[in-house]
Amino acid sequence: MGSVSVIDQLKKTQILELLEQGKRIDGRALDEAREIKIEINAIPHANGSARVYLGDTETICGVKIKPDRPFPDTGDRGLFICTAELLPLSHPTVETGPPQPHVIELARVVDRGIRESHMVDVSQLVIEKNKSVIGVFADIVVVDYDGNLFDACSYAATAALLTSTTPKWNWVDELPQLVEGEETPLPVSTIPVSVTMGKIASHIIVDPNGDEWASMDARITITSDSDGNIVALQKGGSDGFTQDEINQCGEISVRVGAKIREVIKAAQKGSQ
Amino acid sequence: MGGRDAKMVLLDENGVRCDGRKIDETRRIMIRAGGLKNADGSAYIEFGDNKILVGVFGPRDVHPKHMSNTDTGILRVRYHMEPFSVGDRKNPAPSRREIEISKVIKEALEPAVMLEKFPRTAVDVFIEVLQADGGTRCAALTAASVALADAGIPMRDMVAAVASGKVADTIILDVNNEEDQAGQADMPIGYMPSLDKITLLQLDGVLTPEEYKKCVDVGVKGCKVVYELQKKALKDKYFGSGGN
Numbered sequence: 144m145g146s147v148s149v150i151d152q153l154k155k156t157q158i159l160e161l162l163e164q165g166k167r168i169d170g171r172a173l174d175e176a177r178e179i180k181i182e183i184n185a186i187p188h189a190n191g192s193a194r195v196y197l198g199d200t201e202t203i204c205g206v207k208i209k210p211d212r213p214f215p216d217t218g219d220r221g222l223f224i225c226t227a228e229l230l231p232l233s234h235p236t237v238e239t240g241p242p243q244p245h246v247i248e249l250a251r252v253v254d255r256g257i258r259e260s261h262m263v264d265v266s267q268l269v270i271e272k273n274k275s276v277i278g279v280f281a282d283i284v285v286v287d288y289d290g291n292l293f294d295a296c297s298y299a300a301t302a303a304l305l306t307s308t309t310p311k312w313n314w315v316d317e318l319p320q321l322v323e324g325e326e327t328p329l330p331v332s333t334i335p336v337s338v339t340m341g342k343i344a345s346h347i348i349v350d351p352n353g354d355e356w357a358s359m360d361a362r363i364t365i366t367s368d369s370d371g372n373i374v375a376l377q378k379g380g381s382d383g384f385t386q387d388e389i390n391q392c393g394e395i396s397v398r399v400g401a402k403i404r405e406v407i408k409a410a411q412k413g414s415q
Numbered sequence: 416m417g418g419r420d421a422k423m424v425l426l427d428e429n430g431v432r433c434d435g436r437k438i439d440e441t442r443r444i445m446i447r448a449g450g451l452k453n454a455d456g457s458a459y460i461e462f463g464d465n466k467i468l469v470g471v472f473g474p475r476d477v478h479p480k481h482m483s484n485t486d487t488g489i490l491r492v493r494y495h496m497e498p499f500s501v502g503d504r505k506n507p508a509p510s511r512r513e514i515e516i517s518k519v520i521k522e523a524l525e526p527a528v529m530l531e532k533f534p535r536t537a538v539d540v541f542i543e544v545l546q547a548d549g550g551t552r553c554a555a556l557t558a559a560s561v562a563l564a565d566a567g568i569p570m571r572d573m574v575a576a577v578a579s580g581k582v583a584d585t586i587i588l589d590v591n592n593e594e595d596q597a598g599q600a601d602m603p604i605g606y607m608p609s610l611d612k613i614t615l616l617q618l619d620g621v622l623t624p625e626e627y628k629k630c631v632d633v634g635v636k637g638c639k640v641v642y643e644l645q646k647k648a649l650k651d652k653y654f655g656s657g658g659n
Contacts, residue, residue: 244518247511259619361522363616373627376602376618379518381525383612386635393627 155358162346168354169198174395176338176350179298179406183306183414191307191329193410195299198352199289204281204299206307208329210270210319211278221268222278225254227285227296234288248379253283253296253337256366256375260335263304267330271314279304279329290356293364293377297337298407305331305411334407335374336400337366340392342382347392349399363389365396369404373397425597426583433593434463441577441589441637446558446648448565454541456566458648460558463591464548467555469562474536488533492521494555496544516552517542523556523576523605523615529569538568549592553577556605556615561645565652572607574614575642579604579634581620586629588637600626604634608642 158168167173177198186192189205211222227250229237242250257263268277281300285292307329312319341351341359351359361380368374373393378384384392423433430438442463451457454470477483494517498507509517520542528538540562542555553576560573580590581600590601600620606613613635622630 244514247514248518251511251515255619259621261621368621372621372623373618374621376616377519378613378616379522381522383526383607383610383614384616385611386613386631389613389616389631390628393624397624 154354158355158358159344162343167348169352173347174349174399176399176403177352179403181298181302181407181410183302183410190309191303193299193302193306195295195302197291197295197298197350199287200291200295201287202283202285202292202295202299204283204296204303206303207280207282208307208309209278210275210312213273213276218273219266219269221265221276223258223263223265224278225257225281225283225300226250227253227283229285233285249292249296252293252364252377253300256297256335256337257300257304260333260366260368260374262301262331262333262335264330264332270312270319275314275319277309277312288353290351290353291339293339294337294350297366298403301335302407302410304329305334305407306414333369334404335366335368336404336407337364338396338399338403339364340395342384342388347388347395349395363392365392367397367400371397371401423593423597425594426585432582432587434591438585438587439633441640442591444641444644446561446644448561448648448652456562456564456568458558458561458565460554462550462554462557464546465544465551465554466546467551467558468543468545469555469558470541471538471562471566471568473538474533474568477535477537483535483537485534486531488530488536488538490521490525490528490530490538490540492517492524492540492542492559494520494542494544494552496547500544500547519615519617520552520556520559523574524559524563526612526614527560527570527572527574527607528563529571532569538563549595550578550590550603553603553605557641557645561648564649572609573642573645574605574607575638575645576603576605576615577634577637577641578602579630579637581622581626581630586626586633588633600630602630602634604631604638606635606638608639
């Protein structure tokens with residue numbers, strides 16, 4: 144989004160001057176994420192859903208679960224597919240049409256964070272080996288933009304998956320047949336949390352808002368799992384990081400991610 | 416891309432990998448600067464069984480014009496795999512994976528290229544993967560840096576790249592295709608040695624915080640090895656110190 148949103152040069156200067164004093168434009172600490180509000184089951188027609196507000200960034204994820212054919216080389220595993228889309232109503236610069244590279248990157252990074260954490264236990268999603276498996280589709284839309292879509296989309300997908308239930312299918316006459324009224328929670332093994340950090344000059348800030356996002360020189364998104372392991376990472380933007388900064392970002396992501404995981408868990412508990 | 420042997424031993428008791436390498440050893444690397452007549456700069460790399468050709472054009476006029484920037488030049492990168500480069504035929508249209516890799520490589524090269532010296536122009540980098548065998552984005556980035564230097568475009572440093580990863584609970588350098596498919600983690604790294612800046616970094620796979628640090632360290636050390644080969648390729652072309 145950085146390349147398309149317009150920001151006043153004065154604001155950029157102000158953001159940098161404040162950072163030189165250790166302050167941020169919205170008063171947060173450097174390693175402080177914005178307030179996260181999670182609304183579970185926002186879309187009752189979905190098998191699981193969540194609306195997430197990360198500050199003024201708003202995303203909705205709906206999970207749909209249905210029988211599907213397995214990939215030829217993984218007949219013993221269900222499917223997990225995560226997509227992300229910027230809706231044209233989310234920002235004046237967003238246009239309809241095929242997705243821009245930054246949106247493709249967004250969807251792939253969010254998908255990778257959840258996939259590589261092995262959050263969804265796809266080995267339990269088999270109806271008939273090599274013939275029919277359960278597909279889990281987490282589709283995310285961005286409704287309102289104020290920076291850091293990576294994390295807002297990731298939290299929406301994670302919260303939606305955590306609270307999803309899957310129908311049951313039996314294999315009858317070479318076809319999957321729905322068993323009415325037998326829904327079980329989606330098998331989930333861990334809670335991945337992504338933490339995106341921006342670099343402005345030599346300052347590292349957690350969860351950049353829209354103005355900060357437009358002022359960043361580089362960014363890094365690191366996803367950690369419930370055990371505090373790092374499971375996925377993506378660097379972006381037109382500058383680099385020193386090795387020390389990369390190590391520092393790794394530590395921040397695990398520490399801040401643990402706090403955010405509690406917010407997601409609380410939302411999950413509140414929905415039960 | 417197709418695993419060749421499902422029961423392959425990725426790392427044996429003597430610390431030898433499936434293709435005979437040690438844990439901190441790269442595959443065979445051959446880099447050639449130049450080679451294309453029409454491009455302003457070019458490079459060819461063989462990195463293990465990867466074979467990648469890179470051509471650079473520019474700085475030149477920007478088409479479409481609205482993409483041009485009055486303050487700086489722009490860098491455009493296209494990473495593309497030939498249909499015959501992998502096991503099954505690949506659809507020649509750019510996939511989402513190729514679009515993402517193009518963007519990641521572009522952002523890895525931008526810190527190295529002094530684009531601000533060429534406002535209103537574009538530098539186009541075309542990467543063609545002729546044969547793929549794991550680690551194409553790193554090999555492509557390595558070759559693209561050499562091609563940009565070959566085009567005479569002012570640069571702060573070259574970006575050298577190689578992946579580190581985790582296989583059989585061990586941190587290794589230069590993940591090959593089999594290790595990527597069956598291993599535990601893959602971390603491609605692009606690094607500018609003279610400036611100590613990491614400009615490409617991705618990871619998939621599970622690492623403890625300690626392994627994470629070690630993985631970055633092993634990758635950065637590997638990049639320094641690749642960097643020497645990049646410099647040698649340029650020296651060979653421009654100073655003729657031993658032909659290739």
